[in-house]
Amino acid sequence: MASTPDVTEQHAGLSNEQLLDMYRQMVLIRNFEEKCQEGYTRAQIGGFLHLYVGEEAIAVGSMAALRPEDHILTHYRDHGHAIARGLDPKALMAELFGKATGCAQGLGGSMHLVDVSKNFWGGYAIIGAHLVMACGMGTALKIRGDKQVVIVYFGDGSTNGGEFYEAMNFAQLGKLPVIFMCENNLVAMGTPIEIHSAVTEIYRKGCASDVRSERVDGNDPIEVYEATKRALDYALEGRGPSLIEAVSYRFRGHSAQDTQKYRTKEDVEKHRAQDPIVTFRQQLLNEGILNEDQDKQLLHEVEQEVAEAVKFADESPVAEEKWLDPQSAYANPIPPQA
Amino acid sequence: MAIMSVREALQSALHEAMDDQRAFIVGEDIGHYGSTYGVTAGFLEQYGPERIRDSPIAESGIIGIGIGAAMLGMRPICEIMSVNFSLLAFDQIINHAAKIHYMFGGQINVPMVLRTTNGWTQLSATHSQSFDSMFSYVPGLKVVAPATPADMKALFKASFEDPDPVIFIEHTLMYGVKGEVPDEPYEVKIGESRLAREGKDITIVTYSRPVHLCMAVADDLAKEGIECEIIDLRTLRPMDMSKALESFRKTNHALVVAEDWETHGMTAEISAQLYEHGFDYLDAPIARVGFKEVPFPYARNLEQQVVVTPDRIKAAIKKVLA
Ligand SMILES: Cc1ncc(C[n+]2csc(CCOP(=O)(O)OP(=O)(O)O)c2C)c(N)n1
Numbered sequence: 276m277a278s279t280p281d282v283t284e285q286h287a288g289l290s291n292e293q294l295l296d297m298y299r300q301m302v303l304i305r306n307f308e309e310k311c312q313e314g315y316t317r318a319q320i321g322g323f324l325h326l327y328v329g330e331e332a333i334a335v336g337s338m339a340a341l342r343p344e345d346h347i348l349t350h351y352r353d354h355g356h357a358i359a360r361g362l363d364p365k366a367l368m369a370e371l372f373g374k375a376t377g378c379a380q381g382l383g384g385s386m387h388l389v390d391v392s393k394n395f396w397g398g399y400a401i402i403g404a405h406l407v408m409a410c411g412m413g414t415a416l417k418i419r420g421d422k423q424v425v426i427v428y429f430g431d432g433s434t435n436g437g438e439f440y441e442a443m444n445f446a447q448l449g450k451l452p453v454i455f456m457c458e459n460n461l462v463a464m465g466t467p468i469e470i471h472s473a474v475t476e477i478y479r480k481g482c483a484s485d486v487r488s489e490r491v492d493g494n495d496p497i498e499v500y501e502a503t504k505r506a507l508d509y510a511l512e513g514r515g516p517s518l519i520e521a522v523s524y525r526f527r528g529h530s531a532q533d534t535q536k537y538r539t540k541e542d543v544e545k546h547r548a549q550d551p552i553v554t555f556r557q558q559l560l561n562e563g564i565l566n567e568d569q570d571k572q573l574l575h576e577v578e579q580e581v582a583e584a585v586k587f588a589d590e591s592p593v594a595e596e597k598w599l600d601p602q603s604a605y606a607n608p609i610p611p612q613a
Numbered sequence: 614m615a616i617m618s619v620r621e622a623l624q625s626a627l628h629e630a631m632d633d634q635r636a637f638i639v640g641e642d643i644g645h646y647g648s649t650y651g652v653t654a655g656f657l658e659q660y661g662p663e664r665i666r667d668s669p670i671a672e673s674g675i676i677g678i679g680i681g682a683a684m685l686g687m688r689p690i691c692e693i694m695s696v697n698f699s700l701l702a703f704d705q706i707i708n709h710a711a712k713i714h715y716m717f718g719g720q721i722n723v724p725m726v727l728r729t730t731n732g733w734t735q736l737s738a739t740h741s742q743s744f745d746s747m748f749s750y751v752p753g754l755k756v757v758a759p760a761t762p763a764d765m766k767a768l769f770k771a772s773f774e775d776p777d778p779v780i781f782i783e784h785t786l787m788y789g790v791k792g793e794v795p796d797e798p799y800e801v802k803i804g805e806s807r808l809a810r811e812g813k814d815i816t817i818v819t820y821s822r823p824v825h826l827c828m829a830v831a832d833d834l835a836k837e838g839i840e841c842e843i844i845d846l847r848t849l850r851p852m853d854m855s856k857a858l859e860s861f862r863k864t865n866h867a868l869v870v871a872e873d874w875e876t877h878g879m880t881a882e883i884s885a886q887l888y889e890h891g892f893d894y895l896d897a898p899i900a901r902v903g904f905k906e907v908p909f910p911y912a913r914n915l916e917q918q919v920v921v922t923p924d925r926i927k928a929a930i931k932k933v934l935a
Contacts, residue, residue, distance in 0.1 A: 284931040321735035321913055373735070373912030384737050384911030400739050401698065402670045435669035435702070463670060465646020471669045594912030599919065601906040 289339070291564045297496050298559055299573055301331040304355045305582045306560050307364055311354065311371060311385070315531050317590070320371045321433020322384050323400075329526040332551035333458050334359040334428075336499025337521075340507055341426060346394045346412055348405045349428040349603035352458075352525075353398030356428055362390045368584040374591035381594030403438030405429070406455065410442050413451030413516070424510045426454040426503070427526055429587035434477050443484040443518065450509035454503065455486075455518040460492065460525045465537040481518035489577045493521030494551040523551070622762035623652050626769035631660055633688055636773070638667075639666040639678050640692025640728075649694050650788050654807065655845040672698050676705035676727065680713070682776075683725040688773060693729040696782065697740050709780040711753030714775045726769070731758075731821065731872060732785025733909060735916055745871065746878035748780045749849040755803055756849040758782040760824035762792040764847055767801035775803060784822045784872075804851040808860070812840030814933060815930055816860040818883050819870040820846040823902075823921050827870055830926045831857035839934065849879065854886050861887055865896035866933050872921055875903035898931045 277533050286294060308328055314320040327334070341347070349356045357367055362378060370377030371385050379389050380535035389397040396412070399405040409427035426594040433439060434457060446453045457477045461468050468475050481488030487509060491502045499521050506517035528535050535543075559565035565573075602608035617625070630636045642649055644657035644667040657665040668675050672693055679691040693699045699706065706727065713721050733741035748756045755777050759768045765783075772779035809824055810831055817827050824845045831841035842864055844857045861867050867887050871879040880901035889897055905919040 321910060323736060324738070373914070379911075381912035381915070382737070382910045383736060386740075387911070388736060400737070403701075403702075432670050436671045437673060464649075465642045466669075467645065467665050470645060470667050534647065536647045553791075593914045594910065596915070596918075598910055598915055599905060599907060604907050 332496040336496035337503040342504035351400040364584040368588040372588040376591040406442035410445040413453040431459040447515035450515035470542040478520040489519040493523030622766040672702040738908040794888040806853040810843040812842035815866040
């Protein structure tokens with residue numbers, strides 16, 4: 276049976292189709308990023324490349340709870356969020372390749388993916404900045420009475436600076452419809468959480484502003500979905516912000532250049548045993564929602580889709596020279612009078 | 614003479630500084646990570662976590678820690694991973710580090726060094742900037758931006774020993790640059806420029822990484838019979854223009870090169886001083902080469918045209934001499 280009431284109950288109201296789609300997205304993100312790594316090695320991609328490998332369940336679980344009219348702000352580790360929100364992998368890969376067909380015309384690169392038509396308001400690379408911007412969006416929604424929410428993604432290392440506390444306080448004071456989604460992967464760049472934060476359970480930091488806070492298993496997309504749904508409903512009822520701490524782990528280095536001196540191979544292997552994709556796949560197989568043939572087919576399709584994205588990126592023209600014009604930095608260019 | 618990279622020269626200077634028990638280093642990912650650009654690699658193991666302090670991501674905090682400790686007589690070395698992140702600490706740097714000595718009638722000193730990096734490599738708009746002119750604009754700050762391993766070492770020592778807050782600007786693309794460093798103790802004072810190359814046709818005033826670009830261009834142009842004289846400012850505030858002016862009076866032509874946006878910045882200040890004090894010696898308008906006036910684009914084909922390159926320097930020289 277596709278979705279008996281029991282199964283639906285068991286999976287927080289998600290249908291089998293939705294569950295399969297979530298699984299597919301996780302596989303797509305993983306596959307996409309493997310190709311990013313290859314592109315980086317081949318110098319088709321430059322700059323910083325922050326991979327999300329291991330954390331896919333957070334983006335996929337949370338996005339599944341959002342509606343098209345909700346708004347997204349994220350950080351530089353943004354490939355997963357972009358794909359889970361349904362941005363076109365072609366435009367994303369082209370952006371990473373610095374091409375004119377990229378989602379930001381090749382100006383932003385990996386850290387600044389964007390698609391305003393999907394209310395995906397961009398990846399930001401200065402720690403903390405977008406948390407306060409989320410409050411600005413929340414303020415706009417509140418003033419206008421729009422029944423929409425803002426979700427903002429950031430890491431554990433981003434909860435030690437002033438802007439985190441400013442954002443929490445603004446949001447709670449204004450009862451703003453903001454969901455703060457902390458992706459706690461237990462390390463900030465190369466500094467383990469016990470060394471960068473006096474409080475290692477990030478959700479406890481919400482209490483300083485009395486923000487409704489909870490901690491979930493960030494390797495379980497359904498748990499993340501449920502927590503996001505609760506926060507969404509809470510915000511839509513006009514009750515204000517939530518802080519969700521989703522605990523996970525990144526399997527790769529902070530960026531492509533990281534030697535990972537700060538952790539042992541054993542640590543990484545231990546966490547790999549809880550790979551969210553492997554676990555979710557097994558769950559779906561066990562419950563008969565997915566079978567091996569379907570899985571093979573799905574993987575094949577995903578590989579196809581990513582291969583097409585790479586081909587598209589590769590064959591696209593380079594970024595346009597019009598962006599070298601100083602006036603291109605302005606929405607309303609006023610050329611200087613010489 | 615030993616041949617050292619910029620990284621090694623800095624390491625050696627930092628180790629010497631750490632011999633002073635008042636010294637400690639605070640910054641992001643300087644310890645457990647092994648340091649973003651490898652400069653403080655091994656320091657945590659050698660000096661321990663009390664003196665090599667891995668900081669949370671909190672730049673304002675890092676500088677506040679430095680100022681407070683300096684006020685009580687310590688010699689903090691604050692590291693801001695990239696100059697782009699120093700913007701989060703501008704209140705501490707500009708309203709406080711730069712002001713405390715003066716505002717309290719000279720009773721308090723802030724002997725702290727802020728090490729940070731300029732640099733770019735397809736890092737896009739928020740990770741590729743330099744704020745040399747913004748720091749240099751502020752009375753109360755000293756700003757140092759050396760180009761060679763020997764100057765890195767000596768000027769770090771001078772900065773560390775200075776009773777005022779010093780912004781010490783490194784460059785991500787320069788850590789591997791090698792050069793001779795004297796074995797015996799030697800001194801470079803803050804506020805002393807350097808004649809990097811002698812020539813009679815044109816004066817190039819520059820500092821930091823572009824010094825190396827200009828040297829290479831000068832070698833090239835020498836083959837065509839154009840002799841460039843290169844002045845490495847080394848310190849931006851105080852800025853020693855004496856050698857640049859002396860050279861300008863001889864060559865009557867000048868080009869100013871900096872990794873800074875082209876207008877409203879370092880090259881504007883340097884050329885203003887050349888005009889102000891060298892007007893009578895001017896044979897052609899002074900040219901400048903800096904970053905093109907856009908935020909940094911990610912795409913390589915665009916970034917290559919925004920940054921300072923040997924080709925742009927060469928073209929500017931030809932224009933001045935035309
Ligand atoms: C203000 C600021 N300081 C420092 C950095 C450099 N930096 C980029 S990511 C990062 C670590 C962030 O860790 P976390 O917030 O836990 O997110 P994660 O990368 O683990 O997803 C640092 C220090 C930055 N981008 N912005």
